[in-house]
Amino acid sequence: MNSSPPPSRPPLRSVLLRSRKRTILGFDPQTLIKYFFGSNASVAIIVLVLIMVFLLREGIDFLPTYQRELQTYRRAGLEFCDIIDQPLQRNQALSSSLRQAVSASLETLSKSARDRRDAAFLLKRQVEDKTARPRESLTQALEKTPPAPEQIEVMRRELREASANAAKALSYPAFFNTAEREQLQREFAALTPEAADLPPLLQTLVAEFTAKDREARAKFAPLVQAQEEFEEATEPLQEVVDQIKAKALETKEKAVEFAVLETNRQRLLEAAATETDAKEKASLTKEAAESVSEAVNLEESIKEITGRTAELREQVEKYAVVIEKAAAVLPKDAGTGAARSLVNEVREGIPVHAREMRAAAATLDSWRWDKPVSIFSVIGAFFFGTQWITNSSWQDFFGFVPLLAGSLVIAAIAIVIATPVSVVAAIYTNQFASEREKEIIKPVIEFIQAIPSVVLGFIGISLVGNLIKDVSECSWLQWVPGFPIQERLNMFNAGCLLAFMAVPTMFSLSEDALNNVPRAYIDASDALGATKLQTVFRVIVPAGISGILSAILLGLGRVVGETMVVLLVAGNRIAIPDFGSGLGVIFHPAHTLTGIIAQELGEVSRGSSHWQALFMVGIVLFAISLLVNWCARAVARRFEPHKA
Amino acid sequence: MTPATNPESIPPPVVQVRDMDFCYGTSKALFDINLKVEYHRVTALIGPSGCGKSTLLRCINRMNDRVLSARVTKGEVLVKGKNIHDADVDLTQLRKQVGMVFQKSNPFPKSIYENVAYGLRIHGEKNKSVLDEAVERSLTHAALWEELKDRLNANALALSGGQQQRLCIARAIATVPDVLLMDEPCSALDPISTLKIEELMHQLAHEFTVVIVTHNMQQAVRVSDYTAFLHLGKLVEFAPTEELFTNPREKLTEAYLRGTFS
Numbered sequence: 061m062n063s064s065p066p067p068s069r070p071p072l073r074s075v076l077l078r079s080r081k082r083t084i085l086g087f088d089p090q091t092l093i094k095y096f097f098g099s100n101a102s103v104a105i106i107v108l109v110l111i112m113v114f115l116l117r118e119g120i121d122f123l124p125t126y127q128r129e130l131q132t133y134r135r136a137g138l139e140f141c142d143i144i145d146q147p148l149q150r151n152q153a154l155s156s157s158l159r160q161a162v163s164a165s166l167e168t169l170s171k172s173a174r175d176r177r178d179a180a181f182l183l184k185r186q187v188e189d190k191t192a193r194p195r196e197s198l199t200q201a202l203e204k205t206p207p208a209p210e211q212i213e214v215m216r217r218e219l220r221e222a223s224a225n226a227a228k229a230l231s232y233p234a235f236f237n238t239a240e241r242e243q244l245q246r247e248f249a250a251l252t253p254e255a256a257d258l259p260p261l262l263q264t265l266v267a268e269f270t271a272k273d274r275e276a277r278a279k280f281a282p283l284v285q286a287q288e289e290f291e292e293a294t295e296p297l298q299e300v301v302d303q304i305k306a307k308a309l310e311t312k313e314k315a316v317e318f319a320v321l322e323t324n325r326q327r328l329l330e331a332a333a334t335e336t337d338a339k340e341k342a343s344l345t346k347e348a349a350e351s352v353s354e355a356v357n358l359e360e361s362i363k364e365i366t367g368r369t370a371e372l373r374e375q376v377e378k379y380a381v382v383i384e385k386a387a388a389v390l391p392k393d394a395g396t397g398a399a400r401s402l403v404n405e406v407r408e409g410i411p412v413h414a415r416e417m418r419a420a421a422a423t424l425d426s427w428r429w430d431k432p433v434s435i436f437s438v439i440g441a442f443f444f445g446t447q448w449i450t451n452s453s454w455q456d457f458f459g460f461v462p463l464l465a466g467s468l469v470i471a472a473i474a475i476v477i478a479t480p481v482s483v484v485a486a487i488y489t490n491q492f493a494s495e496r497e498k499e500i501i502k503p504v505i506e507f508i509q510a511i512p513s514v515v516l517g518f519i520g521i522s523l524v525g526n527l528i529k530d531v532s533e534c535s536w537l538q539w540v541p542g543f544p545i546q547e548r549l550n551m552f553n554a555g556c557l558l559a560f561m562a563v564p565t566m567f568s569l570s571e572d573a574l575n576n577v578p579r580a581y582i583d584a585s586d587a588l589g590a591t592k593l594q595t596v597f598r599v600i601v602p603a604g605i606s607g608i609l610s611a612i613l614l615g616l617g618r619v620v621g622e623t624m625v626v627l628l629v630a631g632n633r634i635a636i637p638d639f640g641s642g643l644g645v646i647f648h649p650a651h652t653l654t655g656i657i658a659q660e661l662g663e664v665s666r667g668s669s670h671w672q673a674l675f676m677v678g679i680v681l682f683a684i685s686l687l688v689n690w691c692a693r694a695v696a697r698r699f700e701p702h703k704a
Numbered sequence: 705m706t707p708a709t710n711p712e713s714i715p716p717p718v719v720q721v722r723d724m725d726f727c728y729g730t731s732k733a734l735f736d737i738n739l740k741v742e743y744h745r746v747t748a749l750i751g752p753s754g755c756g757k758s759t760l761l762r763c764i765n766r767m768n769d770r771v772l773s774a775r776v777t778k779g780e781v782l783v784k785g786k787n788i789h790d791a792d793v794d795l796t797q798l799r800k801q802v803g804m805v806f807q808k809s810n811p812f813p814k815s816i817y818e819n820v821a822y823g824l825r826i827h828g829e830k831n832k833s834v835l836d837e838a839v840e841r842s843l844t845h846a847a848l849w850e851e852l853k854d855r856l857n858a859n860a861l862a863l864s865g866g867q868q869q870r871l872c873i874a875r876a877i878a879t880v881p882d883v884l885l886m887d888e889p890c891s892a893l894d895p896i897s898t899l900k901i902e903e904l905m906h907q908l909a910h911e912f913t914v915v916i917v918t919h920n921m922q923q924a925v926r927v928s929d930y931t932a933f934l935h936l937g938k939l940v941e942f943a944p945t946e947e948l949f950t951n952p953r954e955k956l957t958e959a960y961l962r963g964t965f966s
Contacts, residue, residue, distance in 0.1 A: 578810070580806065580808060580810035581810060581812055581813075583806060583810065584806065584810045584811075584812065584872070584875070585812075585826075586767065586770065586799070587765065587767060587799055587803070587804035587806075587876070588799060588800075588803070588822060588826065588875070588876070588879065589795070589796040589797065589798070589799035589800045589823070589826065589827065590796075591796060594826045598822070598825075598826065599812055602813070602814070603812070603813050
């Protein structure tokens with residue numbers, strides 16, 4: 061065996077020298093690759109920052125714009141009018157309740173007579189509809205000059221036959237006796253286009269109703285009278301309010317127009333200042349000089365409005381006295397239980413209303429048209445404003461509370477429904493399900509995420525809405541607050557669908573949390589003789605609770621940010637839900653932060669106050685999502701001892 | 705292969721394994737095991753890695769039940785004279801009688817008090833004074849009471865590794881089991897904590913019967929009264945510790961003790 065010579069080694073010094081490598085733009089390729097990967101990771105961060113910057117840039121101008129608008133609102137005197145006009149709105153609610161009460165009361169006596177009359181007229185109408193064509197031809201023939209008597213005769217016969225057939229085919233309601241039915245049939249068969257008077261039986265029916273109605277009105281005279289008085293009471297006051305409102309609106313429009321022209325003029329002057337060409341400059345300056353408009357004398361116009369304060373106060377006082385009197389004479393008795401409760405409601409409501417009106421009138425004097433609108437009050441008007449009114453001929457208000465309330469209630473409903481479902485499903489899948497079951501449950505639940513939300517919206521409109529409405533009409537479910545529901549599209553409906561959408565997120569994350577519970581805890585519990593259920597509920601769930609809570613919060617984040625479903629299903633009524641109706645409030649329609657942006661942003665002019673307000677809503681929405689996510693992370697970090 | 709000494713064992717041994725074969729699916733892990741564990745003695749199971757000593761230990765409280773397709777295929781395991789695979793055996797009761805301490809300390813992420821009380825709570829004990837008394841007794845037994853009595857409501861995970869393992873022992877003995885199974889209880893601990901636990905084992909033997917798996921032969925010498933040597937799933941030798949270490953009967957045992965293989 062001959063030993064091969066040892067491999068030649070490089071000289072000692074050169075071993076440690078860096079071998080020459082290719083460089084790109086002076087960089088080592090490895091460094092470049094590192095930067096490439098790093099830059100991809102930073103893109104997400106940069107985009108997030110850009111989103112924040114642009115949201116802020118568009119939205120932050122909202123506050124000064126809204127401040128200017130509210131200033132005009134005050135200076136032009138609109139605010140002054142609203143002092144009286146706002147509480148006066150309650151009059152309509154009261155008066156509608158009263159009207160309902162009156163008609164319900166009257167119906168107790170006159171309902172059958174009215175039904176008979178209405179049914180007869182309906183039948184007559186049906187006959188006329190069925191014989192429309194011969195009647196039409198006959199009418200035309202009659203109008204023709206010269207008349208053709210033979211033709212007319214033929215047509216009359218045709219009409220008579222058609223009418224007789226139609227009258228025979230009708231189904232007569234049971235409250236007509238046989239004789240009446242026959243007479244009606246005869247009368248319908250004899251209907252002619254030129255007859256001005258009603259057939260005799262119909263006349264009788266009308267008279268019957270009139271008599272009954274008169275009787276009913278006599279019986280409930282105090283109620284009817286009170287209602288009429290109440291309705292009339294508002295008229296003189298409303299007249300004064302309308303007059304000053306018209307004046308204020310006129311002033312406001314002038315002021316707005318002036319502001320627009322003035323900005324335009326400023327812009328022209330600026331352009332002229334920077335323009336180098338002398339000719340252009342001259343034309344711009346000229347244009348600017350032409351567009352000068354007369355500034356509105358706000359003070360004068362305000363004087364005209366505030367000058368009527370005394371008159372207004374007097375009218376309010378009169379109105380208050382009259383309605384209080386009407387409330388005092390409101391009878392205890394009404395035709396039905398429902399009417400009685402309505403009357404009681406009105407009786408209690410009127411003094412409150414009168415008090416509000418008087419209080420409003422008392423503040424008229426302390427109102428100052430030239431008091432500046434501070435930026436804090438503008439912030440308050442946005443964040444605590446209870447009205448979101450846009451495209452109004454009177455005044456736009458951007459109050460955030462109705463939208464926030466809608467979003468929060470819907471999110472709460474969704475979370476209350478989704479949490480038990482997804483957490484329990486996660487516990488079952490993680491701890492009790494066989495491998496086969498897991499293979500089915502997990503992909504199916506995760507598939508829910510793949511359903512486009514607009515499809516869920518369809519389901520909400522077409523299926524869930526009707527389902528809830530039908531269920532709410534079951535007689536044995538009437539103990540549920542809010543049943544029977546009025547609107548198919550409501551917060552509960554939206555909440556159900558959002559819960560469905562949140563389930564995959566919450567399920568998967570909860571399942572992960574349970575999976576992360578160390579095996580050793582389960583071993584220890586088993587070795588102590590715990591049953592499966594005891595281990596699950598005393599060890600696994602408590603150990604995984606932070607993950608489960610974090611899953612719920614992330615689900616909440618998803619629910620708050622969801623747009624399409626709420627836009628389609630929540631009912632889109634921009635008003636603070638009526639929390640006075642207790643838990644039944646969930647069956648009311650509402651609008652949401654996300655929905656309002658999606659719905660209105662496409663329709664507003666860029667840069668207007670409305671546009672900016674929507675961006676402001678976007679900023680708040682962004683902040684809420686950020687907060688929820690941060691909370692989720694904080695919760696996940698807390699109580700995670702087994703990871704420490 | 706019964707121990708040579710102690711011929712007057714009149715009460716039945718607390719744990720008796722008879723001709724037991726054990727399989728994971730189709731692969732046999734233990735072959736024809738015979739073992740008798742005496743009351744109030746410490747029995748050590750030693751052997752090279754993968755010899756089946758932990759499996760044997762887990763047969764005694766049926767912890768292997770959770771492993772799919774793992775089962776005893778022949779023979780029987782008797783605890784206090786009762787075959788634990790009989791249909792009328794309540795697993796919950798069996799594990800109450802046969803406590804277990806694991807290799808890695810695994811206290812629950814609860815308070816010290818709740819950890820110790822857990823075993824009693826799951827067996828339906830609600831009486832606060834009974835629980836208090838049991839917690840104090842168990843912690844005293846585990847030599848923790850003096851250290852921890854002032855912070856029973858502290859989270860158990862805040863304790864040191866050695867304390868955690870002793871807490872696990874306290875948790876296991878709170879239900880007053882007859883047998884305490886220990887699966888390499890000191891392998892993750894520092895020497896001082898190990899020493900404490902070894903001292904503890906002598907104390908525990910006064911009240912409980914201890915079966916300990918260890919890969920540390922010195923530990924077996926220090927703590928146990930009897931030692932069983934397993935190799936490749938077979939029980940090679942079972943004898944009083946002193947005898948097995950000084951005068952092994954089997955060649956294989958001798959080779960292992962000398963360190964020829966491990």
